[in-house]
Amino acid sequence: MDISWLSRTSLLIGETAVRHLNNAHVMVVGLGGVGSYAAEFIARSGIGKMTIIDGDTVDPSNRNRQLPALATTHGMPKAALMQERLLAINPELQIEAVSSFVSPAMVAAQLVKKPDYVIDAIDSITPKLTFIKMAYESGVPLVSSMGAGAKLDPTRLQVVDISKTYNCPFAQQIRKQLKQRYGIRKGIKVVFSPEKAIKESLMLTDGSNYKKSAYGTISYLPATFGAVAASVVIRELVDAAPR
Numbered sequence: 734m735d736i737s738w739l740s741r742t743s744l745l746i747g748e749t750a751v752r753h754l755n756n757a758h759v760m761v762v763g764l765g766g767v768g769s770y771a772a773e774f775i776a777r778s779g780i781g782k783m784t785i786i787d788g789d790t791v792d793p794s795n796r797n798r799q800l801p802a803l804a805t806t807h808g809m810p811k812a813a814l815m816q817e818r819l820l821a822i823n824p825e826l827q828i829e830a831v832s833s834f835v836s837p838a839m840v841a842a843q844l845v846k847k848p849d850y851v852i853d854a855i856d857s858i859t860p861k862l863t864f865i866k867m868a869y870e871s872g873v874p875l876v877s878s879m880g881a882g883a884k885l886d887p888t889r890l891q892v893v894d895i896s897k898t899y900n901c902p903f904a905q906q907i908r909k910q911l912k913q914r915y916g917i918r919k920g921i922k923v924v925f926s927p928e929k930a931i932k933e934s935l936m937l938t939d940g941s942n943y944k945k946s947a948y949g950t951i952s953y954l955p956a957t958f959g960a961v962a963a964s965v966v967i968r969e970l971v972d973a974a975p976r
Contacts, residue, residue, distance in 0.1 A: 734825050739779045746971050753974035755781040759966055760848040762786045762835065762864055764811040766798035766955025767878045767962065768854030773800060774963035775852070776819040782827040783819065784843060787811045788834035798955045835860035837867065844871045850966045853877040854959065858906055865907070866915050876965045877923045878958045879904040882948025883930035887957040892965055895921040900929050924961045926954075 734755050736743065743751045759780050761772040764787035772785050791809050795802035801814035816830035833839050835855060844851075844867060851873050855861040861877075868875045877895070880903030895911070896919040898904035904925050911917040934949030 734781060736779065738823075742779055747974075749976075750971045750974040751779050754779045754967070754970055757850070757970050758782040758784070758846070758848045760784040760786070760843065760851045761854060762851065763854035763856060763878075764799075764801065764815050765789075765795070765854065765856055766950060767856070767881055767959045768852065769800035769811070769815055770956040770959030771852050771854055771878075771963045772815055772819065772959075773822070774960055775966065776822050776826060778963070778967045779823070780826075780967075784829045784831065784846070784848060785812055785815055785819075786831040786833065786835075786839075786843065787815075788832055798950050798952050835864050837863060840864055840867045844868060844873055848873060849970065850874045850876070852962050852966060854962070858903075858910065861907060862910050862914065865911065865921060866917065869917060869921060874969070875922065876962050877907075877921055878962055879907070879923050879925035880930070880948070881926075881955040881958045882950045883932070883934045884926050884928045884954060885931070885951055886926070886928050887954055889926045889928040890924060890957060890961050891927065892922065892924055892961060894919050895923045898923060898925045898927075900927040901925050902930055922965065924958050924965070926958075 736751055739751050757780050759775050761768050789811055791802045791806045793807055801811045806814055810832045812830040812832040816828055819826055819828055851868055853864055879901050895908055936947050938947050
């Protein structure tokens with residue numbers, strides 16, 4: 734692979750680490766406000782192989798926070814749009830785009846490929862639980878994004894074990910259901926914000942795509958969640974590079 738376009742990255746972390754990233758496989762599940770930015774940051778780091786997964790299409794309401802959402806892309810599949818974008822960044826990237834919603838069969842088929850790291854950016858509780866449980870049991874390294882809605886302050890983000898989260902209604906639900914359904918109490922690395930949620934931003938929905946409600950969002954916060962999640966992956970892979 735031609736790594737000349739990564740000269741600034743190599744200057745920071747060294748050519749050996751850059752080549753190590755080029756040999757790594759990272760999976761991003763969910764390509765909304767968090768996952769689309771996480772995927773882009775992963776691609777721009779020089780990761781050589783990616784799998785990106787999302788069964789959704791672009792909705793006009795996505796334009797305030799999601800990379801693939803433009804006035805010209807309404808109704809188009811997010812996975813295909815992101816694949817095209819990431820290949821425009823790195824034409825040598827080995828990338829598989831899966832336009833499918835999470836199901837046990839789909840997750841099993843993807844995790845058997847043993848990616849070096851997985852970013853969970855799913856924003857619906859039921860499929861998120863399925864994915865976290867199966868990734869946890871498979872032993873694949875995972876970082877999971879908690880709720881980026883109803884909050885404004887990007888300086889409050891933290892990376893912790895899920896058992897240490899607080900002031901995050903989404904994390905509370907995930908933590909509760911993981912414990913009740915699967916007996917999982919800890920061992921899941923997450924990105925979360927302890928900023929108190931702005932409750933007035935809650936909106937009830939029609940229940941499609943496993944969502945009964947949604948919180949208001951601001952342009953930059955999901956992107957910041959994605960940046961932090963991507964940084965976890967990149968830093969851990971760099972730390973694992975040969976010295």
